[in-house]
Structure formats: C-alpha cells, structure tokens
Amino acid sequence: MRRILHLDLDAFYAAVEQRDKPSLRGKAVVVGGSGPRGVVATASYEARKFGVRSAMSGAEAKRRARHAAFLGGRFPAYRASSLIVMDLLREVSPRVEPLSLDEAFVDLEPSGWADDELAERVDWLRAELERRTEGLTASVGVGSSKFLAKLASEAAKPNGARIIHPDDELDFIAPMALRAIPGVGPATEQRLVGIGLHTVEELRSADQRELVRELGRAAGEGLAQLAWARDDRAVVAERDPKSISTEDTFAVDLTDRAQLEQIMRRDAVDVARRLTKAGFFARTVTIKVRYADFTTRTVARSLGGATDDVDEIGSAGISLLSDVDVSPGVRLLGIGVSNFVTAAQERLFGDESLPSSPEWSARNEQTVSRDATAELDVPLSGVRGRGGYYPGADVEHDDHGRGWVWGSGLGRVTVRFETRHSGPGRIATFAVDDPALRPVEPEPLAFTPRRAEPGE
Numbered sequence: 450m451r452r453i454l455h456l457d458l459d460a461f462y463a464a465v466e467q468r469d470k471p472s473l474r475g476k477a478v479v480v481g482g483s484g485p486r487g488v489v490a491t492a493s494y495e496a497r498k499f500g501v502r503s504a505m506s507g508a509e510a511k512r513r514a515r516h517a518a519f520l521g522g523r524f525p526a527y528r529a530s531s532l533i534v535m536d537l538l539r540e541v542s543p544r545v546e547p548l549s550l551d552e553a554f555v556d557l558e559p560s561g562w563a564d565d566e567l568a569e570r571v572d573w574l575r576a577e578l579e580r581r582t583e584g585l586t587a588s589v590g591v592g593s594s595k596f597l598a599k600l601a602s603e604a605a606k607p608n609g610a611r612i613i614h615p616d617d618e619l620d621f622i623a624p625m626a627l628r629a630i631p632g633v634g635p636a637t638e639q640r641l642v643g644i645g646l647h648t649v650e651e652l653r654s655a656d657q658r659e660l661v662r663e664l665g666r667a668a669g670e671g672l673a674q675l676a677w678a679r680d681d682r683a684v685v686a687e688r689d690p691k692s693i694s695t696e697d698t699f700a701v702d703l704t705d706r707a708q709l710e711q712i713m714r715r716d717a718v719d720v721a722r723r724l725t726k727a728g729f730f731a732r733t734v735t736i737k738v739r740y741a742d743f744t745t746r747t748v749a750r751s752l753g754g755a756t757d758d759v760d761e762i763g764s765a766g767i768s769l770l771s772d773v774d775v776s777p778g779v780r781l782l783g784i785g786v787s788n789f790v791t792a793a794q795e796r797l798f799g800d801e802s803l804p805s806s807p808e809w810s811a812r813n814e815q816t817v818s819r820d821a822t823a824e825l826d827v828p829l830s831g832v833r834g835r836g837g838y839y840p841g842a843d844v845e846h847d848d849h850g851r852g853w854v855w856g857s858g859l860g861r862v863t864v865r866f867e868t869r870h871s872g873p874g875r876i877a878t879f880a881v882d883d884p885a886l887r888p889v890e891p892e893p894l895a896f897t898p899r900r901a902e903p904g905e
Contacts, residue, residue: 450615452564453684454555454571455590455598456538456578458530459607461551463493465526466518466841468584469892470853472865472873477517482507483840486698486780490522494607520841526891527551530582533896537578546684554595556684567591571610581896583869593618594680600629618678623650630675632668640664652676693723694735694785702741702778709775709782710767716784717763724762724786730755731786734765738773739781746773755790762786838862838881838888847885849877851892857881868892 458464462480467473479501481490487507492514499514511519531550538545544556562570571589578587586608590601593615600622605611613621626648627633627641640663646652653676660669674680695716703709713736724731735749748769752761766784838844838857844864845851852866852874860881867874869892879886 451593452557452562452567452591453593453595453598454541454557455592455595455602456534456553456555456574457588457602457606458534458551459586459588460491460493460497461530461585462491462522462527463496464585465523465530466520467493468582469526469869470841470865471867471869471871473518477501477514479507479510479514479517479519480522480841482510482519483521486700487519492517518840521839523841523843523891526843529891529894530585533581533894534578534585534587537574537581541574544684544686546686554598554684557591567612568610571612575608575610581894583894583896594678595682595684596631596675596680597622597678599631600625603629622676622678623648623653625649627652630672633672637664637668649676689789690727690729691789692735692785692787693720693727693729693731694737694783695719696737696781696783698739698781699779702780703782704775704778706770706775709770709779712782713766713770713784714763716782717766718759720784720786721757721759721762724757729789729791730757731762731789733786733788734762734769735785735787736766736769736773737781737783737785738770738775738779741778741780743780745781748772751788755792843889843891845887845889846879846883851889862886 463478466478466480467476475495476493477496477499478493479489479496480492481488482505489501489503489505489507489510491503492501492510496510496514496517499517501510501514501517507519510517527550534551535545535547535553538553538555541562542555542557542560544559546554548554560570571591575587575589579585588602588605588607589610590598590603590605591610591612592598592601593613597613597618601611601613622629627638627646630649633641641647641652644655644659644663646655652672655673655676657669657673660673663669664672697712697716732752732755733749734752735747737745737747739745750765750769752765756762762784838854840854840856842854843851844854844862846864846866849864849866851868852864855863855865855876857863861878862881862883863876863878864886865874865876
C-alpha cells in the first residue's frame with residue numbers, strides 16, 4: 450500500500466506577512482485585492498471569518514472586511530520560505546512534487562517511515578517546518594493516493610494532520626460533497642445534482658454509463674474511479690515548467706499603443722531573465738490581450754529557433770501586438786514563452802507564425818510578484834506591488850531602520866517601523882522623495898539548510 454503525503458502551508462502569503470509584520474498578527478490580512486480591479490490572492494484566517502476568499506474581487510473583499518490590511522505581494526519573501534519547506538520535504542524523500550510555492554506531494558516509500566510511526570514523524574515534520582520558517586504552519590494529510598492525501602490535508606486545516614488508515618478510506622470520503630473531489634466545479638456539480646447525486650457515496654452507486662453520458666468518457670470514468678478511492682497517479686519529482694509568462698492588469702483601460710509596447714518591452718526583460726535562470730531556451734512567444742468586456746485574445750509565433758535573448762523575445766511580442774486591435778481599451782497585457790529546449794538553436798527558415806495559440810500558463814510565482822526593471826507611469830491593479838512604496842513593501846530609513854509601507858499617496862509615504870523580531874513598531878510619514886527612505890529586499894530568514902532528525 451502506497452503512502453502519499455500532501456502538505457499545504459496555511460494561508461501562506463498572508464501568514465508570511467503576519468510573521469514579518471508583528472502589528473498584523475491576529476489581524477485580518479488580505480494579500481492582493483488592491484485597486485479597482487484587484488483580486489484576492491490569499492486571506493488570513495481572521496479575514497476569512499468575514500467571508501473573504503481567494504479569487505474574490507478586491508472591491509467585494511473590502512466591503513466584507515473594511516478594516517483588513519490589504520497588502521501587495523512580496524514574492525522574494527514567499528519564495529525564501531517555500532525553498533526552505535521544499536528542501537525539508539526532500540530530506541524526508543527524494544520524491545517530492547511541488548504544486549506551487551505552498552503545496553506539495555511526497556511519496557513516503559523511500560523515507561523508511563513505518564506505518565506505526567507515521568503520526569510521530571508527521572508531528573516532527575510540522576514542528577521542524579515551523580522552526581525553520583520562523584513561525585509558518587502547515588496542514589498535512591497522508592493516504593494511499595494523491596487524491597486521498599489531498600482530501601486528508603483539507604480535513605486537517607488549519608495547522609493539523611490527518612492520517613487515513615487504508616481500511617478507513619472509503620468511509621472517510623463517503624459523506625463528502627461532490628465538490629470535494631478535485632476537478633468537480635460548479636458546472637459539473639450541477640450536472641451531477643441534476644441526476645440525483647450529491648455525495649461521494651451516492652456517486653458510487655451511479656451507473657457509469659450515465660456518468661459518461663452526462664460528463665463525457667474521461668470525466669465520467671474518472672469520477673467513477675475516484676468514488677472508490679482509486680487513484681494510481683505517481684508523485685513526479687521533477688516538473689519542468691511548460692511556459693514562463695508575466696502579465697499586468699491595469700487600473701484603467703489602455704489604448705495608447707506606444708505605451709503598451711513599452712510595457713511589453715519591460716515585461717520581456719523579466720521573462721527573459723527568468724528563462725535564463727531556469728536554463729532554458731524558448732521556441733515560441735505568446736502574447737495575451739484582455740479587453741474591458743473580458744474578451745481575451747492570445748496570439749503565438751514560432752521563433753524558428755530557440756533563444757533566451759531579450760531583444761528577440763521583446764521584438765516578437767511587439768510584432769504580435771501590432772496585429773491586435775487595442776482601440777477598445779486593453780485591460781490586461783501579458784507576454785510568455787514556451788516550447789523549451791536546453792540549447793540555443795539558430796533559425797533555419799526565419800519567423801513562422803502559428804495558426805493557433807498554445808495554452809497560456811502562469812505559475813504561482815509569476816502571478817504574485819516580480820521585479821520591475823523600469824518603472825512606467827501606469828497604474829496597475831492586482832496582487833503585485835510595484836513602484837517601491839506599495840502597501841506592505843519593505844523599506845529602510847537611515848535614522849529609523851527597517852519597516853514596511855503602511856500607505857502612500859499625495860507625495861507621502863507612511864511607514865510602520867518594525868521587523869519580524871521587534872514587536873509592533875511606531876508609525877511615521879515622510880515625503881516620497883525623502884533621500885533617507887528607500888525600498889529594500891525582505892529581511893532574510895535565519896535558517897541555513899542542514900539535516901535535522903526527529904528527536905533533535
């Protein structure tokens with residue numbers, strides 16, 4: 450019997466902000482949701498009590514939790530904690546499949562953890578994670594498959610553990626609503642309810658032919674298997690990215706083509722930098738344009754070879770943009786690369802336009818935050834903080850030390866001076882051009898990787 454572990458960091462982005470900002474501990478915190486078109490990335494459990502959820506519009510989140518702290522994303526801080534967690538999981542087993550910065554599957558077979566010591570081992574893992582990340586917590590589930598491990602960790606939230614014995618698996622999932630099954634969204638649920646199915650137990654008794662008729666062969670047969678806890682998917686340790694992309698959502702629709710091209714050039718620098726860091730060369734460039742009515746157009750082009758050159762990527766993006774009508778107003782603009790190889794390839798036949806676009810894929814890290822290589826006077830709306838003085842950003846003052854931006858506007862910046870270990874700090878306001886105030890990188894974590902064993 451396989452033993453798969455699923456780990457999910459609790460309210461990850463918000464928890465990192467609360468850890469690093471003592472005055473926000475125990476308070477409602479929302480990461481993202483700023484601007485008229487912002488979308489919530491994560492809400493702290495205190496904010497969730499008001500009904501704030503991820504993917505909710507910022508306007509709705511502010512209506513529900515008027516006194517919550519709405520912060521821009523700090524990807525470097527999230528990445529630093531995520532790396533520590535993933536390294537810890539790889540100490541347990543080499544078979545670790547990260548799903549995002551805050552979530553991963555682990556195949557425990559190489560770990561040597563016996564069933565009768567699983568509870569003790571999982572307790573050690575959660576405690577060691579909290580120690581290394583200086584206060585973050587995780588929910589952990591263990592089952593015989595990815596499907597069951599994921600459901601077990603959900604049942605353990607927040608900050609708990611759930612280990613499902615093989616004999617108890619069917620009873621564990623039987624009373625669950627169909628929405629608990631990964632992949633069952635509102636539309637699928639509505640179709641299943643329409644034929645009288647509401648729980649996993651009821652799904653087991655359904656005629657598989659009827660499921661196939663309602664949902665299609667793949668979905669119908671897949672659900673029939675999951676109802677009996679049958680899931681043989683392997684934990685895949687190495688997962689190369691299928692694409693690298695970045696996008697901006699604007700506070701107001703843009704129609705100035707020159708301005709959009711400037712944004713495209715800047716974003717191409719970011720994409721090329723990440724492509725080089727990943728050690729890949731791309732053969733396809735894709736742009737994404739979304740209009741005010743949410744109509745979205747994606748256009749792709751083969752480069753005829755493989756490159757990580759920023760000028761080639763940027764030029765291809767601008768060329769693709771020239772074929773797109775921007776007069777209705779652009780709400781969102783993105784550029785991405787895909788079709789990766791590990792060596793550069795010269796073009797053989799020049800540019801070759803593709804008749805259709807590949808699937809646009811954006812990883813967690815690419816939609817939360819990124820560095821800006823050049824600041825443009827374009828108001829953005831979304832999770833990512835930019836421009837230095839966005840709410841939550843790390844700053845430092847020559848006289849007062851480190852702190853974070855409480856708010857900014859009208860040429861002034863309000864800063865709360867505190868650090869992870871200082872306790873709540875005082876607030877002061879400065880001119881935005883004060884030479885003594887500057888943006889800085891997040892405060893590093895104290896942990897340095899080493900192998901720690903249970904009982905240390």
